[in-house]
Amino acid sequence: MPSLNPAIAEVRRAVRAALTGLPSGGTVLVALSGGADSLALAAATAFEAPKLGMRAASVTVDHGLQAGSDEVALAAARAAAELGLDPLVVRVEVGSAGGPEAAAREARYGALRDAARDAGAAAVLLGHTLDDQAESVLLGLARGAGATSLGGMTPERIDDVSGVRWLRPLLEVRRATTAAACAAAGLEPWLDPHNTDDRYRRVRVRERVLPVLEAELGPGVAEALARTAEQLREDARAFDDMIAETIEDIVEPAEAGIAISVAALAANPPALRHRIIRHVVRSEFHESLTRVQTLEVARLVTDYTGQGPIDLPGCRARRVGRLIEFSAGAGDA
Incomplete structure (x- = not known):
């Protein structure tokens, strides 16, 4: 019997760890853009969720910002169906508040919240990787952000407003690994042209800043930035505990x-x-x-x-x- 491809195995392990502890019989949704990260996540979820007694579905958000975006969304939904996920495509209207990136993100998360509520989902799985985390830390440094912002994305978070549970199983997985997992599984990811458009700060960090840091400081910069984020999140949790012990004694209704x-x-x-x-x-x-x-x-x-x-x-x-x-x-x- 042939051995399992290491990249596929790594992604599956990460997803299994994230899903363990969620209620059996529930539904998990994968936010699926069709790119390599979310496609590898979808494939691993389709494999792991049924083993844990869960139903797996996908949500693809069509922002309508590029020509042919509807075809891209339908292709992602077809890929999800072939993997055994129940696919859903949602078209959203993107405003202009906060700039195009922020507006698209707000519209996307709103659609995911609505889909999770309608499905009664136990969690929504997002395909952010270790590379995304490293980029977030560098962008936070450039803004002069505080420790909370530099803590980057959390592996698990409960939405303050909607109560949706966001899970990021791949925060310790490199982007190269998700691409390798797709290649090994015969999956063809969509290549988002926005990911190479250097008008966006995140793209410039990805394409220019991180490669220079790796070349000048040696390999492992992305992993070091991700570790820094984790340490800062630990500090933030400690502060939160201190606040929880203090807050009831110093606040009152007004x-x-x-x-x-x-x-x-x-x-x-x-x-x-x-x-x-x-x-x-x-x-x-x-x-x-x-x-x-x-x-x-x-x-x-x-x-x-x-x-x-x-x-x-x-x-x-x-x-x-x-x-x-x-x-x-x-x-x-």
Whole structure:
């Protein structure tokens, strides 16, 4: 009996580990673009999910941004059906808010959330690889992002709004491995022209920056960046635990929102103080603050000279006596 191709085996192991523990009898959805990463993920899920008593399906989102995108989506759906997945194609309208990449991503995740809700899915599987993680860390460094952003993508996350469970089984798998798995299985991935369009920062990182780093610093840069992201996520979890122990003692209800004790915030070191502020806004208003916004709120504690309310995404912060009050209804700061 011929041995299993190593690339196929690696992808299957990663998927099996991600699916283990999900409820038997449930449905898992694969976000399938037709590219090598998602196609290798779909093939491995089609093999592993039934062994764990799960139904596997795929969702292909047609953004309608390229000529022939409908044919690409249908080809991905046909490939999914041949693998034994139940395929679904969803056409979305992409807006312009935040730029083309952000708008397409928002439309795509919205479609995936809707599909997961309609299917009662236990999880949605995304095809991000170790290379994607390394690129995300470099892009975060270029933005001057904080430790949370540099922690990159998480292997598992529960959507704050919809409750959808996002799984990324391939975050420790190289892109070359998914391509090799497709070749070994006789699968023909779609080559997205956007992945070679250097108008996009991620493409420039992929095609220019990482190869230079590998050439100048030696092999293993991508793996090192991914390890850095993992270590930062561990730190973030530790901070989150500290916040969970602290938060109930220092917050209280406020009109149309929530308030935090000024004295308690002042007593905490800056790193914890800033995380508490971001945590409150994220948990109450489902928005993320930039570092500049976080520091402006912190000044209401550490450098208060009577300044007025601060408009933030989804809310407004102001100092009211001994409290920092966050209330709903601000503009898109």
